[in-house]
Amino acid sequence: MEHWDKVFEEVPASFEARIVSTLASLEEKPKIRRFRLPGGLIAAALAIVVLGGTAFATDLFGLRSITVSDPYATPEAAGDVIALQGVPESAEFKANARWMEYLTSADVVSRSAADGSLSEGTYSLYSVYSPEMGKELESIASSYGLRLHTFRQDFYSENELCSLAGIPPFISNCTAISGYVYEDGSFQGDGTNTAGRFYEYQFGRYRKGSFSEVTLNIGSAGDYEEWIYTTASGVDVQLSMGPDRCVMLADLPGSFVAVNLLGGTSGNSMFMPDPVTREDLQAFADMFDLSALS
Amino acid sequence: MTKDDFTVQILDMKKTLYHVACGILRSEADREDAVQEAILKAWEKRDSLKNEAAFRSWVTRILVNECYDICRRSGKVIVLDELPESVAPEDTEGRELRSLIMQMDEIYRIPIIMFYIEGFSIREISEILHIPEGTVKSRLFAGRAKLRSVLGEEEEVPV
Numbered sequence: 001m002e003h004w005d006k007v008f009e010e011v012p013a014s015f016e017a018r019i020v021s022t023l024a025s026l027e028e029k030p031k032i033r034r035f036r037l038p039g040g041l042i043a044a045a046l047a048i049v050v051l052g053g054t055a056f057a058t059d060l061f062g063l064r065s066i067t068v069s070d071p072y073a074t075p076e077a078a079g080d081v082i083a084l085q086g087v088p089e090s091a092e093f094k095a096n097a098r099w100m101e102y103l104t105s106a107d108v109v110s111r112s113a114a115d116g117s118l119s120e121g122t123y124s125l126y127s128v129y130s131p132e133m134g135k136e137l138e139s140i141a142s143s144y145g146l147r148l149h150t151f152r153q154d155f156y157s158e159n160e161l162c163s164l165a166g167i168p169p170f171i172s173n174c175t176a177i178s179g180y181v182y183e184d185g186s187f188q189g190d191g192t193n194t195a196g197r198f199y200e201y202q203f204g205r206y207r208k209g210s211f212s213e214v215t216l217n218i219g220s221a222g223d224y225e226e227w228i229y230t231t232a233s234g235v236d237v238q239l240s241m242g243p244d245r246c247v248m249l250a251d252l253p254g255s256f257v258a259v260n261l262l263g264g265t266s267g268n269s270m271f272m273p274d275p276v277t278r279e280d281l282q283a284f285a286d287m288f289d290l291s292a293l294s
Numbered sequence: 295m296t297k298d299d300f301t302v303q304i305l306d307m308k309k310t311l312y313h314v315a316c317g318i319l320r321s322e323a324d325r326e327d328a329v330q331e332a333i334l335k336a337w338e339k340r341d342s343l344k345n346e347a348a349f350r351s352w353v354t355r356i357l358v359n360e361c362y363d364i365c366r367r368s369g370k371v372i373v374l375d376e377l378p379e380s381v382a383p384e385d386t387e388g389r390e391l392r393s394l395i396m397q398m399d400e401i402y403r404i405p406i407i408m409f410y411i412e413g414f415s416i417r418e419i420s421e422i423l424h425i426p427e428g429t430v431k432s433r434l435f436a437g438r439a440k441l442r443s444v445l446g447e448e449e450e451v452p453v
C-alpha cells in the first residue's frame with residue numbers, strides 16, 4: 001500500500017501547543033504524575049493511636065489474600081488487583097474491597113463516565129460521579145469506622161514530603177521523589193533511589209483509620225515469591241518478588257505502607273531493565289526507615 | 295539528558311505521539327492530557343533510560359500506558375471512530391484508509407499505526423505493547439488482510 005503517509009498528516013495546533021507548553025514547564029526537579037484523588041468529608045482530627053516501639057512483626061499473608069474486584073478490568077489489563085492499604089481482616093482492607101465490589105457489580109465506572117462528570121468538592125478525591133456513589137462511599141466508610149480524606153497537597157522532594165506529613169527523613173539514597181500528601185499524613189509518590197543501581201518505585205503510606213481506594217494490578221498473584229524480611233531499621237516487611245514488579249508491604253502501628261518497585265525477576269521492565277534479585281529487593285527495603293512512619 | 299536534548303527529541307516525535315494517542319483515545323482533550331502526562335513522566339524518569347537510542351520507543355511506551363490509564367480511570371471506551379475532519383488529509387484514499395484503520399479492532403489498529411505509519415520495528419512494537427513478536431506479526435497480518443479485503447490490494451504484508 002502506498003497510502004500510509006497520507007493517513008495522518010497534521011498534528012492539531014492544540015496538541016502541539018500542549019506539547020510545547022509542557023516542555024516549557026519542565027524543571028530540573030521532577031514533576032509528579034497526577035493521580036485521580038480521593039476526597040472526603042469534614043476533617044476529623046482523630047488521633048491515631050501509635051502503639052510505640054519500632055520493631056514489630058508482620059505475618060506473611062501473601063498478595064493473594066488482599067486481592068479485590070477490579071472495576072477497571074479490560075482484556076489488555078487482566079490480572080489480580082490488590083488493595084494497597086490494610087492487611088486481611090483489617091477495616092481498611094475490607095472497606096476497600098467492598099468499594100471495589102460496588103464499583104464492579106454496579107458497573108458504576110462505565111455508567112458514570114457516560115452519565116456525568118467528576119464531582120467536585122467533597123467527593124472529588126474518590127472519583128465519585130453521582131450522588132448514588134457518594135452515598136455508598138459514605139456508607140462503606142461509616143460502617144468500618146473510617147474517615148474520608150478531605151485535602152491533599154503536592155510535594156516535590158523528600159524534605160517537602162516530611163515537612164507536610166510531619167515525619168522525619170526516612171529514605172536513603174533517594175535522588176527524586178514527588179507526589180501528594182493528604183491531610184492526615186497519608187501520602188503517595190513516585191521515587192528513585194540510586195545505590196549501585198536505579199530503583200524506580202511508587203510509595204504509599206496510608207494512615208490507619210482513613211479510607212483509601214488505591215489498588216494495584218500485579219498480574220498473577222501466583223507468580224510471586226514471598227517472604228518476611230526484617231529491614232535494617234528493625235521493621236518487618238512482607239516482600240513479594242514477581243516477574244515484572246516487586247511489592248513491599250508493612251503493617252505499622254499507625255499506618256500501612258505499600259511500595260511498588262517497578263522491576264522484577266524477568267528484567268524487562270521499562271524502568272528497571274536489569275533483573276531484580278532477592279538481595280536487590282532486600283537492599284531496597286533497607287533504604288527505608290519505616291519506623292519513622294509508624 | 296539535558297532539557298534541550300529532551301525537548302528536541304520530543305518535538306521530533308510529535309507526530310508519533312499524536313498518532314499513537316489517536317489509536318487509543320477518542321477525544322482531543324484526552325489525547326492532550328495523555329501526552330502531557332507522558333512527557334512529564336518521561337522527564338521525571340529520564341535518568342532511568344540507559345540507552346538514549348531507545349528514547350522514541352521508551353516515550354511511546356509511556357504514552358501508551360498513559361492512554362490506557364485514562365481509559366481505565368474514566369471508563370472511557372477505546373476509540374472506534376475516525377479522526378475529526380479538521381485534521382483529516384484531503385486525499386480521498388488516505389481518508390478512506392484512515393477511516394478503515396480507526397474502525398478496526400484495537401488489537402489490530404495499534405500495531406498497524408505503529409508499524410506502517412510510524413515505522414516502528416516488530417521488536418519495538420513488541421516491547422512497547424508488551425506482547426510477543428509473533429503476536430505483533432499475526433496482528434499486523436490480520437489487520438492488513440482486513441484492509442486489503444476492503445481496498446482490494448494484492449501486496450503482501452512485509453513482516
